[in-house]
Amino acid sequence: MRRQEAEALILSAAEKVFAEAGFGGATMQLIADMAGLPKANLHYYFPTKETLYRQVVQNIFQIWLQAADIFDQADGPAEGIGAYIDAKMEISRRHPEGSKVWAAEVMHGAPVIQDYLETTLTEWTNGRISVIERWISEGRMDPIDPRHLLYMLWATTQHYADFGHQIETLNGDTALSDAQWNAAKSSVKGIILKGIGAKDHV
Amino acid sequence: MRRQEAEALILSAAEKVFAEAGFGGATMQLIADMAGLPKANLHYYFPTKETLYRQVVQNIFQIWLQAADIFDQADGPAEGIGAYIDAKMEISRRHPEGSKVWAAEVMHGAPVIQDYLETTLTEWTNGRISVIERWISEGRMDPIDPRHLLYMLWATTQHYADFGHQIETLNGDTALSDAQWNAAKSSVKGIILKGIGAKDHV
DNA sequence: TCTGAACTTGACCATACGGTCAGGATGGCC
DNA sequence: GGCCATCCTGACCGTATGGTCAAGTTCAGA
Structure with a gap:
């Protein structure tokens, strides 16, 4: 998967989860599941939860x-x-x-x-x-x-x-x-x- | 402290913390600090975080x-x-x-x-x-x-x-x-x- | 075919959190 | 003073979470 695709996929999943659960209620695992990727993969593209959130x-x-x-x-x-x-x-x-x-x-x-x-x-x-x-x-x-x-x-x-x-x-x-x-x-x-x-x- | 006073104090602190951090971002410790009470005391009046939130x-x-x-x-x-x-x-x-x-x-x-x-x-x-x-x-x-x-x-x-x-x-x-x-x-x-x-x- | 950079991931770790509990303090009432 | 219910709290526990890492896998280009 290209970097661009992966990031878009993750961002889209993250947007949903952050919207439904808030920053504190959202978990990287939930976002990973929604994106269909292992959690560690998220951290490859977005070092921290906050980085990901900021981008969203x-x-x-x-x-x-x-x-x-x-x-x-x-x-x-x-x-x-x-x-x-x-x-x-x-x-x-x-x-x-x-x-x-x-x-x-x-x-x-x-x-x-x-x-x-x-x-x-x-x-x-x-x-x-x-x-x-x-x-x-x-x-x-x-x-x-x-x-x-x-x-x-x-x-x-x-x-x-x-x-x-x-x-x-x-x-x-x-x-x-x-x-x-x-x-x-x-x-x-x-x-x-x-x-x-x-x-x-x- | 009377039950009523204590509950009011806790509810007021909880309202602030929940508003600032959201349900997921709020912690019982934060609410306790803001109310000036030990965390265990909160659980005496409100068994769970969700009970407290619901009341708020x-x-x-x-x-x-x-x-x-x-x-x-x-x-x-x-x-x-x-x-x-x-x-x-x-x-x-x-x-x-x-x-x-x-x-x-x-x-x-x-x-x-x-x-x-x-x-x-x-x-x-x-x-x-x-x-x-x-x-x-x-x-x-x-x-x-x-x-x-x-x-x-x-x-x-x-x-x-x-x-x-x-x-x-x-x-x-x-x-x-x-x-x-x-x-x-x-x-x-x-x-x-x-x-x-x-x-x-x- | 070989190389190396980009990507993937299961297993792991330290921490912070919600919640418990046993023991102690307090104060109204006889 | 003695009794009891209510209230208080430090210490503790299991779990879930954000984040790490080392060992792979993939694949474009030489």
Whole structure:
């Protein structure tokens, strides 16, 4: 097996196990079993449990950042924020494990990715705040505090991944259907875009 | 020390440690140190780690349910949902540890409190859905899918506890001030209440 | 075919953890 | 004071875990 394949296999297994059990609850043996490899092999590619975990979290952060580019390419708040919500909802649907690992990491005080929060995330956030402030000054949306708007976007979209189990339970122990995911998306978009008074066509 | 005092002391310490380290990462020794008691004493009051954890989660759920009563006592959506947001934001501020433990528990598939999700939470949710549907039929708010509105309320308010560390980092490594908490509350309330077209005075 | 670097793995080790227990302290009550 | 139930705790134990290692296996390239 090539190095790349092996690492991808292990990372995928690790993401699942870390998401389900947390860093402390996850064991290298569990990850090894899920990847179908002997435990010692994991340590060949990733020297320590923490190395492996760090890599998992970094991968998630990358996906997360990519989706965020949509924000800038947009012409106005309805389009930009709408597309951003769609993108983040799609990530919540396709990569719920990653979202959970990220959430757990932050909840525990970000011991591993604190530097990312202080550099990349801070810069990205400030950039987006500028965009929102411009939209506001152009009268294309209400004068909302951009920070709290961003928090709301993160919270609502990631909730569908992080609290997916609760949502499924309340949905009669059934995963959301395509139609229900669409309903979720349009509910979130509808409420937020109306709530901030987004006007793309002034 | 009375039984009640000792248990309260241990539960408080346990809540903190479970929130910071997760169930798997928490150790009885850590909890004991934080409570200022020898480890063996913890096992006198709580036979196993899981017993202790279960008790912590149940306590959180109780607080959570109490705050939810506000919903019904209200006259209309703006008042009811507004008060509910205030109450949940206040819990996020005062009991961030509890919120984190709850979030982690749900993220890991609710191994300990699944029965609560299926009984109490389901009933509470259905009750609130009825209230919201009544408000809609009375024309006091837009025809929103009540479920997704509830998810949005939970997500946005709990985000300030669960992702408090991230928010503090983006706030220049400073805890939110009173003014900032008020800004957060009114931002959330403003966007959501406008977003659902809440009209208490038709 | 030979060589060596990359890869694989069963067996092993030190440690840390949840949990036990026996013996002792405490304090209310007669 | 004497008795008893409750409470407290240092020392201990079995186990599971992260990590190591030495002995292989594989395979590309000379």
